[in-house]
Amino acid sequence: xxxxxxxxxxxxxxxxxxxxxxxxxxxxxxxxxxxxxxxxxxxxxxxxxxxxxxxxxxxxxxxxxxxxxxxxxxxxxxxx
Amino acid sequence: xxxxxxxxxxxxxxxxxxxxxxxxxxxxxxxxxxxxxxxxxxxxxxxxxxxxxxxxxxxxxxxxxxxxxxxxxxxxxxxx
Numbered sequence: 839x840x841x842x843x844x845x846x847x848x849x850x851x852x853x854x855x856x857x858x859x860x861x862x863x864x865x866x867x868x869x870x871x872x873x874x875x876x877x878x879x880x881x882x883x884x885x886x887x888x889x890x891x892x893x894x895x896x897x898x899x900x901x902x903x904x905x906x907x908x909x910x911x912x913x914x915x916x917x918x
Numbered sequence: 919x920x921x922x923x924x925x926x927x928x929x930x931x932x933x934x935x936x937x938x939x940x941x942x943x944x945x946x947x948x949x950x951x952x953x954x955x956x957x958x959x960x961x962x963x964x965x966x967x968x969x970x971x972x973x974x975x976x977x978x979x980x981x982x983x984x985x986x987x988x989x990x991x992x993x994x995x996x997x998x
Contacts, residue, residue, distance in 0.1 A: 839952075845959050860984070861962070869979055871962040872919075879925050879959035882941070882951045899949055904940070 839883050840892035843915045846905045847877035880904060892916045919963050920972035923995045926985045927957035960984055972996045 848854050854875050861874035886892040896914035905912040928934050934955050941954035966972040976994035985992040 847959070847961070857960075860960070863983060864962075864979060867982065869964070869975065871964055871979075874960065874962040877959040877961070879927070879957040880937075880940070880954065881927070881957070882944075882954040884949070884951055895949065899944060899951075902947065903943060 840886050841917050842882050842884055842892050842896040843917070844880040844882075844896050844900050844904055844912055845877055845915075846880070846900065846910050846912045847875055848909055849911050852909050878904075920966045921997050922962050922964055922972050922976040923997070924960040924962075924976050924980050924984055924992055925957055925995075926960070926980065926990050926992045927955055928989055929991050932989050958984075 857874045857876045860876065861871055864871050864874070884892050884895050886895060893914050893916045896916065897912075900912040900914060901907070937954045937956045940956065941951055944951050944954070964972050964975050966975065973994050973996045976996065977992075980992040980994060981987070
């Protein structure tokens with residue numbers, strides 16, 4: 839069983855109003871943060887002998903369902 | 919400038935209906951996944967000389983604003 843992490847974020851040029859709102863609040867609280875973006879972090883288990891297979895499955899799931907290729911980009915990481 | 923990643927997930931015992939729905943669809947598509955959970959992945963930059971400071975700030979922001987301590991748990995990672 840491999841644990842797959844798929845992180846989906848809006849692409850660089852796409853505005854993230856929720857992230858901007860949170861950044862604004864943090865700055866009001868005194869945290870001098872910049873470039874705050876909010877994405878989705880999906881974790882799941884797949885029954886896969888090799889880590890490579892799990893990564894390939896993760897990319898396929900992201901491409902076919904979990905990410906919107908027009909506005910979003912994703913990364914996949916496998917931890918056995 | 920340090921890049922801080924804050925990942926917020928529902929605690930183990932808390933149901934994740936959105937994650938269950940996505941897992942159901944993936945299984946219908948033929949992906950035999952289990953334990954799928956959907957969390958938030960927040961990235962931000964802080965102006966911090968030492969990585970330790972950035973991690974401490976990340977934890978403070980998560981505790982005070984980004985995570986709900988009743989239902990959620992978080993992890994913080996710093997990549998300079």
